[in-house]
Amino acid sequence: MTAQDTDKLILTLNAGSSSIKFAVYRAADEPAEVLRGLAEKLGGGDGQLHIHRGDDGKRSIPLGAVDHAGAIDHLIAETTREIGAGTIAGVGHRIAHGGTAFDRPTLLTDTTIADLAKLEPLAPLHQPHNLAAIAAARAAFRDVPQIGCFDTAFHRSHPWVNDTFALPRRFYDDGVRRYGFHGLSYDYITGTLPRVAPDIAHGRVVVCHLGNGASMCAIQDGKSVASTMGFSALDGLPMGTRCGQLDPGVILYLLDAKGMTSAEISTLLYKDSGLKGLSGLSNDMRELEASDAPEARQALAYFTFRIRRELGAMAAVLGGIDGLVFCGGIGENSARVRADVCDGMAWLGIALDAQANAANATNIGTGATRVLVIPTDEERVIARAVAAHLH
Ligand code: AMP
Numbered sequence: 001m002t003a004q005d006t007d008k009l010i011l012t013l014n015a016g017s018s019s020i021k022f023a024v025y026r027a028a029d030e031p032a033e034v035l036r037g038l039a040e041k042l043g044g045g046d047g048q049l050h051i052h053r054g055d056d057g058k059r060s061i062p063l064g065a066v067d068h069a070g071a072i073d074h075l076i077a078e079t080t081r082e083i084g085a086g087t088i089a090g091v092g093h094r095i096a097h098g099g100t101a102f103d104r105p106t107l108l109t110d111t112t113i114a115d116l117a118k119l120e121p122l123a124p125l126h127q128p129h130n131l132a133a134i135a136a137a138r139a140a141f142r143d144v145p146q147i148g149c150f151d152t153a154f155h156r157s158h159p160w161v162n163d164t165f166a167l168p169r170r171f172y173d174d175g176v177r178r179y180g181f182h183g184l185s186y187d188y189i190t191g192t193l194p195r196v197a198p199d200i201a202h203g204r205v206v207v208c209h210l211g212n213g214a215s216m217c218a219i220q221d222g223k224s225v226a227s228t229m230g231f232s233a234l235d236g237l238p239m240g241t242r243c244g245q246l247d248p249g250v251i252l253y254l255l256d257a258k259g260m261t262s263a264e265i266s267t268l269l270y271k272d273s274g275l276k277g278l279s280g281l282s283n284d285m286r287e288l289e290a291s292d293a294p295e296a297r298q299a300l301a302y303f304t305f306r307i308r309r310e311l312g313a314m315a316a317v318l319g320g321i322d323g324l325v326f327c328g329g330i331g332e333n334s335a336r337v338r339a340d341v342c343d344g345m346a347w348l349g350i351a352l353d354a355q356a357n358a359a360n361a362t363n364i365g366t367g368a369t370r371v372l373v374i375p376t377d378e379e380r381v382i383a384r385a386v387a388a389h390l391h
Pocket of ligand 1: 240279284
């Protein structure tokens, strides 16, 4: 990359169901962060925009009642005020669903955007916001390349048995597949292993991305072979408000015997279940850890039980494991969840150094299997893809 190239700035936009993370990087082979921020509580009456710039501290701006499109307009205006207009040379977008076709970062054109819009029914809570972000950024930065980075792309390497459901074949051909999500996070972790733990970078690794959304990925030689998430971001582990794995018979029962509509079931499974539903208290792990309520303890117990169950399943898929990695807000910060997951896992070569675990250290294992805490960085993965395009 030339010196001129490194004057170019990259904006990344990561639009979730009620928030938008964003960041600005200086273009380079390894992009350098200039600022990052968060627009949160969107869709309610008290939207907030937070911007962190290096050591200059944090600036918070009330947004009031804004939707995603409105928040993006605000964050673009505030960001260009910070860094100067006309300096953004490329924009990268996190896109929840790339279907079967988008298996790598892709230049967004009218044609590719139309193809992504067709995938909206597969990710109804995320894809429309991603497309709104693309439309707003295209309007604000005309003639600037926009690159889509897909949460599903990392998992396109799954073998067929981990890509299909046992439904009649026409459903698979019609796109009813186990796509898997959180791919940008797994991509970041996989890219970090050669530096942090080179001895396992080509080995058998299970990554637990434990945040408000949560999933696990079995990785062999840097490639995804299995994920706990499937067709939608509901499957697998219980999450802050999502149910995780559920017998499909429950849904038939709710429809037929309880007369619930599909909209009511969707709200139940996406917004009222998981840690929030089980505890009746909160979707926030910090609140559950601080609570003495038996329901909070049971919610925590169910969370770690499911992670342990999936860990055993992934070890079987991989034929053993060489490394276990924790990331995401819970994975990076909750010593208790990590300890509960690893308890009694000596049969997998897993043992924890209690002090290192309590300190959220990088290396927390003492057994033959490496156990690591690696802060994930999806924005950086997006910025790298844009930098590669600008190169
Ligand atoms: P994320 O979606 O990756 O931002 O993660 C959000 C989750 O991380 C929430 O459930 C938080 O309660 C949890 N979290 C953040 N910090 C801590 C902490 N120090 N201890 C336990 N959980 C935490």
